[in-house]
Amino acid sequence: GIQVEQSPPDLILQEGANSTLRCNFSDSVNNLQWFHQNPWGQLINLFYIPSGTKQNGRLSATTVATERYSLLYISSSQTTDSGVYFCAVADNYGQNFVFGPGTRLSVLP
Amino acid sequence: NAGVTQTPKFQVLKTGQSMTLQCAQDMNHNSMYWYRQDPGMGLRLIYYSASEGTTDKGEVPNGYNVSRLNKREFSLRLESAAPSQTSVYFCASNSAGGPSYEQYFGPGTRLTVT
Numbered sequence: 001g002i003q004v005e006q007s008p009p010d011l012i013l014q015e016g017a018n019s020t021l022r023c024n025f026s027d028s029v030n031n032l033q034w035f036h037q038n039p040w041g042q043l044i045n046l047f048y049i050p051s052g053t054k055q056n057g058r059l060s061a062t063t064v065a066t067e068r069y070s071l072l073y074i075s076s077s078q079t080t081d082s083g084v085y086f087c088a089v090a091d092n093y094g095q096n097f098v099f100g101p102g103t104r105l106s107v108l109p
Numbered sequence: 110n111a112g113v114t115q116t117p118k119f120q121v122l123k124t125g126q127s128m129t130l131q132c133a134q135d136m137n138h139n140s141m142y143w144y145r146q147d148p149g150m151g152l153r154l155i156y157y158s159a160s161e162g163t164t165d166k167g168e169v170p171n172g173y174n175v176s177r178l179n180k181r182e183f184s185l186r187l188e189s190a191a192p193s194q195t196s197v198y199f200c201a202s203n204s205a206g207g208p209s210y211e212q213y214f215g216p217g218t219r220l221t222v223t
Contacts, residue, residue: 001168031210041197041217048211086151090210096167097142097212099151 002027004100006087012106013077021072021103023087031090031097032063034072038083046072046085077107111135113215115200121221122190130185130218132200140203141183142167142212143175145196152199158183190222 003026013019023032034046047054047061049070054061058077063070074081084102113134122128134141139160144152144167154167158177172194174186183202187194200215 033212035214041219043199043214043217045211045213088152088212096157097154098168099144099153101151 001096002029002089002091002098004087004089004098006085006100006103008103009101010104010106012108015077015079015107015109017077017107018073018075019077019105021074021085021105023070023072023089023100025068025070025087025089027068027091029065029089029091031088032070033088034061034070035086035088036081036083037086037102043086074105077105079107079109081105082107113200113202113213115198115215115218117218118216119219121223122187123223124191126190127186127188128190128220129187130198130200130220131182132184132215133182134200134202134213135181136202136204136213137180138202138204138213139180141177142201142203143173143183143185144199144201145169145194146199146217147196155185155198190220192222194220195222196220 005024036044049061049063051065058075060073086102087100090097116131142157143155146152156175158164161180198218201212203212
């Protein structure tokens with residue numbers, strides 16, 4: 001099955017700093033999503049981005065499907081950005097979703 | 110529009126007890142999923158249902174059964190709970206087959222088996 005890797009595993013930032021999170025996947029996908037799991041455990045949809053680039057406020061994401069990676073950019077980070085960021089992909093049948101291990105982000109005031 | 114709802118939010122079981130976790134969605138989605146998340150790890154797929162009347166195993170199905178009761182509801186049953194099933198369980202749904210496969214998650218059920 002598809003393998004998903006995320007880097008870095010942990011990231012500590014000062015408030016206001018920018019960061020880039022990476023997701024690599026081992027096979028062709030037709031679904032890729034980024035999620036934020038907040039400290040209360042809630043999973044929040046950030047982007048549905050099987051290809052291309054999207055922006056939402058301070059966050060943006062780019063997926064290069066032909067090279068099997070996706071990037072999540074966080075600009076001007078805030079303490080409320082803390083939590084774990086997951087990348088999840090599905091194969092060409094679109095049903096069997098595989099999550100990466102996550103990047104744990106801590107933003108310090 | 111409540112999205113994806115799960116009950117209960119918390120549950121403590123003794124080894125060998127059984128229980129059913131309930132999930133419902135009001136987004137008219139075709140596909141529904143059950144995941145588990147162990148401490149410090151990502152989510153792993155237990156079972157999914159691509160449409161009403163169908164279910165398929167995911168990565169970690171052993172010890173679980175599921176029922177797709179109708180298009181809205183998808184339940185997960187533990188017949189004989191074991192401490193290894195202590196985890197947080199998430200239900201999700203998406204409109205696979207439509208223009209977007211974006212998944213939406215419920216708030217989770219925190220299960221402890223003693």
